[in-house]
Amino acid sequence: MHLMIPITPRAEPLPEPGGGDHSALARALLREALTASLATLDPSGGHPFVSLVTVATDYDGAPLLLASRLALHSRNMAADGRVSLLLSRPGRGDPLAHPRLTLSGIATPSGAKHLRARFLARHPKAALYIDFPDFRFWRVLPGAAHLVAGFGRAPELPPAALLTxxxxxxxxxxxxxxxxxxxxxxxxxxxxxxxxxxxxxxxxxxxxxxxxxxxxxxxxxxxxxxxxxxxxxxxxxxxx
CATH class of the missing domain: 3.20.180.10 (PNP-oxidase-like)
Structure with a gap:
């Protein structure tokens, strides 16, 4: 399939940190993230446990995680699916000057067949271990989100603002x-x-x-x- 694409201006500009469309910026942060900080709950003491994970998205934008059952955060999610993800847009200078999104939701295991291809498209090196029997996918259903878009702009967003x-x-x-x-x-x-x-x-x-x-x-x-x-x-x- 070949696309003939004439030179025409875009109807919707790319969301930028200084832009006013908070939902568009949040969706861009969610879809563009390759890694995230994942917070799970330690079932023994209830304390948050934070891990660095690779992340992709399902068709609707729900975050997808690939985790070994041996990983502590995987065992935590199996005991309590409540999680939080921090996703940020990298850039030069002060890291706090760049937009970031904190998403909270429920993580559940998923065996949907299309997840493998979507994850490998973003993380081809995961082919080394994706089919190991101890690895499985987790899909995070967003419950709420907090966007830091810039100074004085930190709105709370509902799931509908993030999902397609x-x-x-x-x-x-x-x-x-x-x-x-x-x-x-x-x-x-x-x-x-x-x-x-x-x-x-x-x-x-x-x-x-x-x-x-x-x-x-x-x-x-x-x-x-x-x-x-x-x-x-x-x-x-x-x-x-």
């Missing part, structure tokens, strides 16, 4: 693995640049009704669609 509505998008989700492989790489690169993305060897690693996820080495980028996409046939129009 998948209603009626079965055709798109069924085709997602094929589309990730077949969408023209050069066209994706041109599209990213014309949406204001920094120069780089951007490649498509995922898509859903709300937008596309791109990766260039250790850099991840979320490009939201200008409208809700539910069918692969709509892609040619929305990505112009």
């Amino acid at each position: 509505d998948l209603t009626g998008a079965e055709a798109l989700l069924d085709a997602e693995p094929r589309l990730v492989e077949q969408l023209d790489a050069a066209a994706i690169q041109r599209y990213a640049l014309r949406q204001g993305a920094p120069a780089g060897a951007w490649r498509l690693v995922g898509l859903d009704p709300g937008g596309v996820d791109l990766l260039d080495g250790e850099r991840a980028l979320r490009l939201p669609f200008p409208c809700h996409v539910t069918d692969p046939a709509m892609l040619d129009d929305v990505m112009r």
